Amino acid sequence: MQAGKDAIYSYPQTIEPFRFDQAVAEVFPDMIQRSVPGYATIIDTIGQLVGRCAQDNSHIYDLGCSLGAASLAASKNLNKTNCKIIAVDNSAAMVERCRLHTKAFKSACPIEVLCDDIQNIAIKKASVVIMNFTLQFLAPEERNSIIAKIFAGLLPGGILILSEKLQHKDAVSNELLIDLHHEFKRRNGYSELEISQKRSALEDVMRIESFESHQQRLLSAGFVEVNMWFKCFNFASIVAIK
Numbered sequence: 454m455q456a457g458k459d460a461i462y463s464y465p466q467t468i469e470p471f472r473f474d475q476a477v478a479e480v481f482p483d484m485i486q487r488s489v490p491g492y493a494t495i496i497d498t499i500g501q502l503v504g505r506c507a508q509d510n511s512h513i514y515d516l517g518c519s520l521g522a523a524s525l526a527a528s529k530n531l532n533k534t535n536c537k538i539i540a541v542d543n544s545a546a547m548v549e550r551c552r553l554h555t556k557a558f559k560s561a562c563p564i565e566v567l568c569d570d571i572q573n574i575a576i577k578k579a580s581v582v583i584m585n586f587t588l589q590f591l592a593p594e595e596r597n598s599i600i601a602k603i604f605a606g607l608l609p610g611g612i613l614i615l616s617e618k619l620q621h622k623d624a625v626s627n628e629l630l631i632d633l634h635h636e637f638k639r640r641n642g643y644s645e646l647e648i649s650q651k652r653s654a655l656e657d658v659m660r661i662e663s664f665e666s667h668q669q670r671l672l673s674a675g676f677v678e679v680n681m682w683f684k685c686f687n688f689a690s691i692v693a694i695k
């Protein structure tokens with residue numbers, strides 16, 4: 454098998470709930486770019502948004518950082534003084550690799566990598582908060598409080614970049630977009646078995662919501678502008694401005 458290639462669901466198995474464990478961390482770059490349409494564009498644009506919206510003397514948070522792709526894009530585009538990037542993930546396997554990745558690049562500002570639940574960390578002096586496909590892994594009842602905490606920790610004019618897999622209210626469109634996503638996976642070399650076993654593994658772990666639910670939550674938390682800047686099939690990224 455090719456090193457770093459995701460073959461986790463390639464053989465028939467008893468399906469356990471999906472976890473960001475050692476096996477997933479080892480193949481994560483391959484898994485995410487073959488699973489999320491537009492992932493490279495999203496990471497690149499997160500870098501651009503940090504370049505535009507980061508403020509002097511502020512923090513940039515990458516919540517659910519996995520291997521640090523968004524933090525690295527942020528650090529490459531950061532052009533402000535006295536900033537710090539704080540990357541957080543509660544998977545020890547991800548954090549260990551994230552530390553290696555972030556240390557391997559020369560960064561314009563310090564990157565601190567914390568192994569913790571994002572619900573435990575303080576958000577302070579934030580100009581940009583990134584949640585790139587992380588909120589969907591929190592229990593639905595925990596989502597309002599984390600968004601409220603992020604809003605409270607953002608500086609005036611600060612932004613939250615929230616990327617999520619979505620479900621759609623219209624049943625026919627919803628199925629069509631799911632089908633297009635599965636076809637995207639097939640074209641990236643995943644088999645029917647891999648697609649269906651991963652779908653089962655994610656079922657109770659990743660509870661996805663509609664764009665309207667996210668928009669409502671963000672507006673209720675106090676964000677003044679909420680816009681979807683990216684969408685491909687059932688994957689989207691939102692920028693919310695304080």
Ligand SMILES: C[S@@+](CC[C@H](N)C(=O)[O-])C[C@H]1O[C@@H](n2cnc3c(N)ncnc32)[C@H](O)[C@@H]1O
Pocket residue numbers: 473485516517518519520521522523541542543544547569570571572584585586587590591
């Ligand atoms: C789909 S991955 C995120 C991808 C990453 N942001 C990127 O851009 O490459 C979701 C990550 O969120 C982390 N995660 C999920 N729930 C978390 C929590 N409550 N606290 C911290 N990290 C969490 C997982 O360990 C996983 O690494």
Ligand SMILES: O=C(O)C(=O)C[C@]1(C(=O)O)C=C[C@H](O)C=C1
Pocket residue numbers: 484485488489586618651655
């Ligand atoms: O593979 C899928 O269907 C996904 O939903 C991809 C997704 C996500 O959206 O966060 C799920 C788990 C991880 O493998 C990385 C990406």
